[in-house]
Amino acid sequence: MKVRKAVIPVAGLGTRFLPATKSIPKELLTIVDRPTIQYIVEEVVASGIDQVIFVTSEGKSAIENHFDYNFHLDAVLKEKKKVVLGEELNNISNLIDIVSVRQKKPLGLGHAIWTARHVVGNEPFMVCLGDDLVLSKIPCAKQMLDLFDEVGESIVAIQRVPQSETFQYGIVEGEKDAHDRTFKVSRMVEKPAPGTTDSDMAIIGRYILMPEIFSILDTTTPGHGGEIQLTDALLALTKKRAMYAYEFEGTRFDAGDKMGYLKAIIAYGLRHPGLGKQLLEHLKEIVAGQ
Ligand code: UTP
Numbered sequence: 138m139k140v141r142k143a144v145i146p147v148a149g150l151g152t153r154f155l156p157a158t159k160s161i162p163k164e165l166l167t168i169v170d171r172p173t174i175q176y177i178v179e180e181v182v183a184s185g186i187d188q189v190i191f192v193t194s195e196g197k198s199a200i201e202n203h204f205d206y207n208f209h210l211d212a213v214l215k216e217k218k219k220v221v222l223g224e225e226l227n228n229i230s231n232l233i234d235i236v237s238v239r240q241k242k243p244l245g246l247g248h249a250i251w252t253a254r255h256v257v258g259n260e261p262f263m264v265c266l267g268d269d270l271v272l273s274k275i276p277c278a279k280q281m282l283d284l285f286d287e288v289g290e291s292i293v294a295i296q297r298v299p300q301s302e303t304f305q306y307g308i309v310e311g312e313k314d315a316h317d318r319t320f321k322v323s324r325m326v327e328k329p330a331p332g333t334t335d336s337d338m339a340i341i342g343r344y345i346l347m348p349e350i351f352s353i354l355d356t357t358t359p360g361h362g363g364e365i366q367l368t369d370a371l372l373a374l375t376k377k378r379a380m381y382a383y384e385f386e387g388t389r390f391d392a393g394d395k396m397g398y399l400k401a402i403i404a405y406g407l408r409h410p411g412l413g414k415q416l417l418e419h420l421k422e423i424v425a426g427q
Contacts (some may be wrong), residue, residue, distance in 0.1 A: 138289075140282055140345055141188060142260050146249035147267035148194035148240040152240060153394055162197045163393050164267040169405045169412070173392045174200055175229065176405075177265050182233050184278035190256050191237045192249045200267075202211050202239055206230040245267045245364025250346075250356035260350045261285070266342025270401050271409075277343050280385050284316060290379040293322070293371065294343035296389055300346065304328050306339035307368035318384040319354040322375050327361045327368035338382055340368065341389045350361025351376055 151158035159168065164174040182420060193200060207226065214223035240252045250264060263278060271277035271294075281292050288399055295309060307327045311320040326334060344367075353370045360366040388404065391397035406416045 143263040247365035264344040268393030269342025
């Protein structure tokens, strides 16, 4: 079955990025010349997804506005003969069909995804976290969709992390599978206490999920941090159906974290066709002056 829809949860409070996120959603913080969320929507569009479902909350309507048509701005740009800029803005509003659902309370990622159940319906779907960026030759979502065509079961994207950092992630354990960069998941645990797992395979913000996840989330009780954890529901799903962990090709940035955000700006800035060279020179000057 084809994966047609991508759920992008953007309803979190973004407390790690306060005070910047007091009134601006972290998903709208700028990486070079566009907000984080635009890179993610562009990734799913480039991967062949037909519809995006934003899970939003109070104070996040600027995200929907960013992808909407802005009549006044368009008129002003036309009057000022700023044709290229006007086209670029209109392209954003024509990128993809977007639907929004509201998560009334930030009860956790599992709850955010459950909120989208009626719009997703009974079909496999993609989940991309609204603050997780992946820089890669082939879009990360596309790499996963290609694997899904072969395995037809849920997939979580993973990256290797040092043992000292496993407590910050959902960690999966599993055996290598015949497919390239792929593991059959046997166990997963959210933010494991040091010494409780030997695995260094950390779940990042890209998933393909079978719709059974919704009935599991119906009865998932709050876990780590008092939130309804997606990882707990994923573990329950592994007991019903196969699940795969895929070590994607590319570099991932947690743009909801201050250091991750700074790294993302530098990485995206360096590969920007108009700015990259100049930025590199500037960085060299800074390093030389240290
Ligand atoms: P995070 O784990 O980064 O949570 O969520 P957060 O609450 O936004 O940020 P901090 O930890 O307080 O700084 C990952 C993604 O899931 C969404 C967030 O908007 C983010 O894009 N999310 C999280 C929800 O939509 N609802 C939630 O209840 C929690």
